[in-house]
Amino acid sequence: MFDDLDIFAAVVEHSSLNRASRQLNLSQPALSRKISKLEERLGVALFNRYGKRLELTEVGRLTYSYALEQRQQRSKFLEALSKYKEGEPKLVTLGASLTSLQTTLPPLVNAYMEKYPTAELKLITGRTHEIVSSVSEGKSDIGLIASSIQEPGLRCISLFEDQLRLVVSEHHPLNQSTKLTMDDLSRLPMILFSKGTWYRRLTDDLFQRCGIDPDVRMEIDSFEAIVRLLPTVNVAALLPKSYLRPQLLNGGGLVSLHIKELEQTQRTTCLIYRDDGSLSTAARSLVQVTEEMFLTEREK
Structure with a gap:
């Protein structure tokens, strides 16, 4: 029925079976049959017909509004689906200390969003030990901390030295x-x-x-x-x-x-995440951008 609603909406928007048939690449008789079939399934008349001129009935206007809503919802669904198919990251939760929030995070977020403009970042702030716990417990995917740690189950990557x-x-x-x-x-x-x-x-x-x-x-x-x-x-x-x-x-x-x-x-700013292979596509993408940004700079 949803395909028939799209066809119905095209007829309304072109105000003509003839123009709609050309746009849909259907013969006019085939298009007329589809509209009639839709009316039979709904049990109502969608158009008042005055020769070749079509005029929407009241229920036809209601049906057209519903058809537009369905078209928009389907478009959003297909857009979201295509991103998952392409492996484009969506939501990643990042834990950061206040220090990292004010120093490291702004340029990192800019670099990440430039590469993945539709990605979503959720930020959790806290002190270093709180961020470490947040990542260990799975509340944060990734953490940025102003110190180097050795914590079971976590990988710690040194990004840069500071003083x-x-x-x-x-x-x-x-x-x-x-x-x-x-x-x-x-x-x-x-x-x-x-x-x-x-x-x-x-x-x-x-x-x-x-x-x-x-x-x-x-x-x-x-x-x-x-x-x-x-x-x-x-x-x-x-x-x-x-x-x-x-x-x-x-x-x-x-x-x-x-x-x-x-x-x-002098202290070391580090990136931490769980080393159990549970990182999402979004989190892996942020790790990659972070490493490219800071480790490449360090090698210069």
Whole structure:
């Protein structure tokens, strides 16, 4: 009956059996028989016939609306089906820490969506141990974490090395120094990450080992907020190198300064997923894009 509904809709849209028969590549008598057969099956008249002119009955208008709905639903179904046949990825659940969300994730998502524009990403955020558990328990297909782990049942792929850098306004006095040490941070007005965050623990540990007591003016857990505030309040901050892209520094009037001791903050960002072969097509595609993006860059 659904094919007959398509034929019926074509007759309505062409307002003529003759024009519809040419478009459908059917003879006019064959087309008339199909319309009559459809009316018999439905038990109603779909057209009022005035010679060669056809006029929809009230139930004919209702049937035409239903035929259009069926056409749209079938089109959506066939489109979705073709994607599965072609192996195009659909939904993938990605777990990421807040750090990865602000540094690694934006360029990765852009690269993935550019290659698979109809794919769907669901994001789960949490701390590193929460993301590891989420992937282990199957709540997330893939995880991005700011550390390297050895966890039974999980594969861990190192993507890139990262470390903290001192960031100040281009007009800050420290930007005029030829060589900086950790001693330059003592009593220096700074914005630090909020207490309890991974980066705050990292910086507190570094300050303690180096005997540094900074002048903490603000505590914030948003990279973007810190970057926006640096030129305004003329303070310094320690931010991950991976976040400090050229367009961010140049556009914000900021500079990234090297301090030898900050190399002690180096950590590895990794991709994790279950190694039991259960990855979906979508998840495998995201793993492939991630490896191509970061591992290729690392080999340059």
